[in-house]
Structures are given as structure tokens and as C-alpha cells.
Amino acid sequence: MNLQTLTLTYVRQAYPGITLREIATQTGLELTRIFRIFKGHEMKLSEYQILNTFIEKKGRKTSVIKLQRLLDESLEVLDDKTINEIFLVLERKIQTAKIKSNHYYLESQETQKEQLCLMA
Amino acid sequence: MFNGLTIFERIIIESLEKREKKFEDLHNDTCLQKTILANSLNYLLAKTIIVVNKDTYGLNMKYKHLWQADINSPINVELELQEILESLLKLALKHQGKDHLKIKKVTVGESDRIILKAMLRNVEAFINNLGKKKQTRLEKTSDQQIVVWGLATYNELLKEI
Numbered sequence: 203m204n205l206q207t208l209t210l211t212y213v214r215q216a217y218p219g220i221t222l223r224e225i226a227t228q229t230g231l232e233l234t235r236i237f238r239i240f241k242g243h244e245m246k247l248s249e250y251q252i253l254n255t256f257i258e259k260k261g262r263k264t265s266v267i268k269l270q271r272l273l274d275e276s277l278e279v280l281d282d283k284t285i286n287e288i289f290l291v292l293e294r295k296i297q298t299a300k301i302k303s304n305h306y307y308l309e310s311q312e313t314q315k316e317q318l319c320l321m322a
Numbered sequence: 323m324f325n326g327l328t329i330f331e332r333i334i335i336e337s338l339e340k341r342e343k344k345f346e347d348l349h350n351d352t353c354l355q356k357t358i359l360a361n362s363l364n365y366l367l368a369k370t371i372i373v374v375n376k377d378t379y380g381l382n383m384k385y386k387h388l389w390q391a392d393i394n395s396p397i398n399v400e401l402e403l404q405e406i407l408e409s410l411l412k413l414a415l416k417h418q419g420k421d422h423l424k425i426k427k428v429t430v431g432e433s434d435r436i437i438l439k440a441m442l443r444n445v446e447a448f449i450n451n452l453g454k455k456k457q458t459r460l461e462k463t464s465d466q467q468i469v470v471w472g473l474a475t476y477n478e479l480l481k482e483i
Binding site: 303 | 331
């Protein structure tokens with residue numbers, strides 16, 4: 203299976219039942235181009251990138267929905283101690299991700315200001 | 323309540339425990355990426371665990387009794403251990419065959435169990451002795467070895483799940 207066929211298969215898997223018109227609307231690509239690509243016309247690199255982002259977007263969305271479902275279920279099924287364990291692990295993962303990102307620096311300065319205000 | 327420290331923050335505190343340092347010295351001693359180091363320092367400042375005097379960072383000794391008790395609370399120590407074990411596992415899976423982490427399920431007879439436990443006690447005594455040796459100023463905090471050892475029966479593990 204070549205890269206183009208693989209990408210189109212991923213689009214179909216990520217968005218089952220989606221029409222070509224809907225793909226065109228959601229990606230900003232022209233309907234005629236989408237039609238031709240799905241008929242086997244070779245896609246451009248820019249079109250490949252757009253479709254790839256479209257697939258990734260869905261992937262992330264699916265993960266978010268799954269996570270929300272799992273959290274809802276955990277509140278029903280798990281005891282408080284286990285929920286707290288998950289809470290702490292999540293909190294730690296977020297803390298680590300923030301430290302590794304460039305954005306956290308500013309956020310932390312805000313926290314520092316708040317802390318100093320509280321101590322004053 | 324500080325909600326524990328990440329491994330990045332821990333290494334900075336351990337480095338500053340030896341002596342106060344400037345940013346570049348901290349970078350050399352911890353080998354942390356500069357962005358991560360800057361963010362961690364800022365985070366530690368916000369938590370009032372460290373202080374900065376001109377461009378030198380040091381531990382906030384004034385509030386040490388507060389932050390030390392918190393970061394060494396059982397739950398925060400457990401989180402730190404979890405983080406270390408998780409990283410060790412990732413490292414071991416990435417570089418299979420190396421000595422990062424070895425796990426074996428094995429049936430051990432009574433006499434062999436006595437030998438195994440004696441060997442583990444020897445390892446423990448050896449490591450404890452290493453900890454007592456004085457560090458030289460040139461030894462980097464990031465070069466410290468993290469050693470894990472121990473054993474448990476399947477049954478003991480199952481009870482903890």
C-alpha cells in the first residue's frame with residue numbers, strides 16, 4: 203500500500219462514513235481535488251500534510267473522549283484511594299510536561315507573584 | 323502542600339544541598355537541559371524552596387522545616403520512587419541486555435533462598451558503605467548511580483494490586 207492509499211485509508215478509519223463534501227469542508231481542500239485524490243490522482247505534498255493533520259486531529263479527539271469516559275467510569279467503579287493515586291500520577295505527568303515546555307516559565311512567574319502576595 | 327517534586331526539581335535540590343550555585347554551575351552539575359533547568363528553578367522559587375541572591379541559587383533555609391517535611395512525606399517519596407522506577411523501566415526496555423533493570427520470575431528452593439537473601443544483604447551493605455564515603459567537589463550530582471534491588475513472592479505482589 204503506498205503512502206497516498208494509506209493516508210486515505212486512515213481518513214476513512216478516523217472518520218467512518220464521512221462524505222467527500224464533508225472532508226472538503228473540514229479540511230479546506232476543494233471538493234473536486236478531494237474527489238480526484240480518492241479516485242487515484244496523485245496528491246500534492248501540501249494536500250498530504252493537510253489530510254495528515256486532519257487524521258491527527260481526530261486521533262487526539264478520540265483520546266480525549268476515551269480519557270473522559272475512563273474518568274467517568276473510574277469515579278463509579280474505583281475507591282477513593284485509587285482515584286487519588288490516579289489523580290497524583292496525572293498531576294505529576296502534567297507538572298513534568300509543564301517543566302519540559304517553554305510556556306511554563308511565565309505561568310510559574312504568575313504563581314510566584316500570587317505566592318508572594320499571600321505571604322505579604 | 324507542594325504536591326511533590328519532579329525528578330528535575332529533586333536533582334536541583336540535591337545539587338544545591340552541596341553548595342549554592344549559579345545557573346551555569348547548576349547546568350553543569352545536573353546536566354539538565356537549560357529550558358528544563360530554568361523552568362524547574364522558577365517552579366522551586368514559586369514554591370519558596372529555593373532563593374536567588376543576585377545570580378546565585380541556594381536552598382531557602384528559612385523555610386526548610388516546612389518544605390523538607392512536605393517533600394519527604396510518604397506520598398511524595400512514593401511518587402518519586404514511581405517516577406524513578408518508570409524511567410528505569412523505559413531505559414531497560416530501550417536498551418535491552420544492559421544492566422538498567424533486571425526482573426526474573428524464578429522458583430527458589432529453601433537453601434537457595436537463604437543464599438540469595440544473604441547476597442542481597444551483601445549488596446545492601448556494600449551500597450550503604452558507598453553512601454558513607456565522602457564525595458569530592460568534582461563529582462557531578464547527575465553522575466550519581468541509582469541502584470534498585472529486592473525481591474518479593476508473586477503472592478506478595480498480588481496482594482498489593
